Ligand SMILES: Cc1ncc(C[n+]2csc(CCOP(=O)(O)OP(=O)(O)O)c2C)c(N)n1
C-alpha cells in the first residue's frame with residue numbers, strides 16, 4: 001500500500017502497540033503530527049521537550065517496553081537531550097523521533113538545524129538520520145528491536161521534513177535482520193555451573209540487585225531464588241522495590257545514602273551475586289576493597305559491564321530472569337543458614353519533631369502507610385530523593401528515580417508517564433522546591449489531560465543537598481543554594497486549578513496525605529521542611 | 537603495551553564518528569587508525585592500534601562491540617600478524633646530498649616517488665618501527681613533511697576475521 005513516510009511511521013507505531021506518545025511539535029515535524037492526529041494514538045502535549053523524554057521514560061519503566069517521545073528539529077530536539085541521557089544512564093528503552101531540516105539543506109546551518117544524531121551520540125544505544133524514505137519501515141522495526149532487547153536504551157530517529165512527505169509503498173517487516181546485533185540472553189551453562197559450585201562453598205552469600213532486575217522482569221524469579229536458597233538481598237537505588245520491603249530477605253538499600261544494615265551486609269558477605277547492577281560509584285564506593293575480600297559473581301546482560309567497575313570472579317552474561325530461573329533449577333541442594341541477623345533493620349524517623357517544620361522522614365513514613373499497597377513513588381533528585389528512598393515502604397509498590405544521571409526535574413513528567421502506563425495505580429511524586437521549579441510547567445500537562453498525579457514538595461527553601469555539602473565540606477560557606485524567589489506553591493497550583501495545601505507540623509501530615517490521596521485529580525501538597533534538615 | 541584491533545563495520549555514513557567518538561569519550565588513546573572498504577563493498581575494515589593496559593584494551597573491545605555498526609572485532613596477536621604502514625617523506629635535497637639520501641632509500645627498501653631541484657620524496661611501506669628508523673636516518677637532511685597511513689594488519693595463516 002502507498003502512503004507518506006509520516007503515515008507509515010504512525011502505522012509502525014501502531015504495529016508496535018504504541019497507544020500514547022509524548023511530544024511538542026514544530027514546523028519540521030508537522031507532517032508526522034498531521035498523520036499522528038488521524039490515528040488512534042493519544043498524544044500528550046508537554047510544555048518543554050525534556051519532559052517528553054522523561055514522561056516516555058516513566059511510561060517505559062512501568063511497561064518495560066519502548067515508549068515514544070517526539071520533538072521538532074533544532075531547539076526542540078536539543079531540549080530532549082537531558083531526558084535522553086537520563087534514560088540512557090538507567091537503560092530505559094525509548095524511541096525518540098525528531099524532525100530535521102530538508103535533506104538538501106543538511107549541513108548548511110539553516111534555521112533550526114541541529115546535528116542531533118551527532119549531539120546524542122554518547123547517550124543513545126543507536127541512532128538513525130533517515131535519508132532514504134523507503135527505509136523507514138525497516139528503521140522503525142530495527143529501532144524498536146534495538147531499544148527493547150539486550151541492554152535496553154534510547155534509539156533516536158531523526159527524520160528530515162521532506163522525507164516525511166515522500167510517498168512509499170508500505171509494509172511493516174515481520175523480522176529484523178541486523179547481522180551485527182545479536183544480544184546474548186541465555187547464561188553460559190559452564191558459568192552457571194561455576195556459580196552453583198561457588199555458592200555451595202559459601203557461608204555468607206548475598207544478592208545485590210540493581211535496576212537490571214526490572215529490565216529483565218526478573219522480580220519474581222529473584223524472590224523465588226532468594227526464598228529457596230535463603231540468600232538475603234540488598235538493592236541499589238535503581239533496584240529499590242524490586243523486592244518487597246516486607247520480604248524478610250530484603251536487607252534494604254546499599255550505597256552512600258543507603259541503610260547501614262545493607263552496607264554492613266555487603267562488607268560481611270563472603271560471596272556477592274551482583275544482578276543487573278553496574279557497580280555505580282554511589283552504590284559501591286570502593287569496589288576494589290570489596291572485591292579483595294569477597295568473591296564476586298556478576299550477572300549482567302551487557303558484557304561491557306563485567307569487569308568495568310569491579311573485578312569479577314565469575315562473570316555470567318545474560319538475561320537476569322533466564323539466569324535466575326536456571327539457577328533456581330540447579331540449586332536444589334542449596335539452602336543457607338540465616339547468616340545475617342537481624343535480617344532487616346527497621347528504619348525509624350531519627351529526629352524528634354520540631355515546631356514550625358515537618359520531618360520529611362515522617363511524611364514518607366506516613367505516605368507509605370496510607371497509600372495503596374501497589375502505589376508508584378516517583379522521587380526527584382536531592383535530599384527529597386534520599387528521604388523517599390530510605391523511607392520507601394510500600395509492600396508491592398514501585399520506586400522510580402533518575403539513578404544514573406541524577407537529573408533534577410525528572411519526577412513529575414516521569415510520574416505522569418507512569419500513571420498513563422498504569423492508570424489503576426496511585427502515582428505519587430516527591431520532589432524538592434528546587435527540582436519542582438525545573439518542571440513546574442508540567443502542572444499544565446497534568447491539568448489539560450486530567451492526570452491524577454499527587455505531588456509532594458519538600459520545601460526547605462534551599463538546594464538542600466548542595467547546601468549540606470557546603471556545610472560539611474566547604475566550611476559552611478553556603479553559596480548559590482538559597483531559593484529566595486520561591487513562589488507561593490499552593491497559590492501556584494491553585495492557579496492551574498490543582499487543589500493544594502501546605503502543612504507545617506507533623507500532626508497535620510496524616511490527614512493532609514489522606515485528603516491528597518482521595519482527591520480525584522492531580523493534587524499538590526507542600527511540606528515545610530527545616531532548611532537545616534540533614535539528609536541522613 | 538600496544539594492541540592492534542581489527543574491526544569489520546557496516547560501510548555507511550557516521551560509523552567512523554561513532555568509533556572515534558567512543559575513543560575520545562572514554563579516554564582511550566589511539567596510536568593509529570586506518571579505514572578502507574573490503575572486498576565486500578558493504579563492509580569496511582578498521583585497524584586500530586591502541587596504547588594502554590590490558591584492562592583498557594578489554595574495555596575498548598567491549599565498548600566497540602556494543603556499537604550496532606560493528607560486525608566483528610578481533611585483537612590481533614603481535615607475533616602472528618603481518619602489519620604494514622605506508623609513509624611518504626619529503627626531505628630537502630641538494631646536489632651534494634642527493635646520492636647520500638638515495639643510498640638510504642635503497643638500504644631501507646624504500647622508493648623515490650618524486651624529485652625536484654631542492655627536494656626528494658620517498659615512500660616506504662614497512663612495519664611501523666622501520667618507518668621510525670627511516671625518519672631518523674633522513675633527519676640530518678632536514679625533513680620537510682611526513683604523512684603516514686596508520687597501521688593495517690591481518691592475522692597470519694588461515695586465521696580470518698569475516699563477517
Ligand atoms: C539538572 C540538575 N542540576 C543540578 C543538580 C545538582 N543538584 C543535586 S541535588 C540539588 C539540590 C536539589 O534541590 P531541591 O530540589 O530543592 O531538593 P532538596 O535537596 O532541597 O531536597 C542540586 C542542585 C542536579 N542533580 N540536576
Ligand SMILES: [Mg+2]
Nearest residue numbers: 432433462464
Ligand atoms: Mg530544596
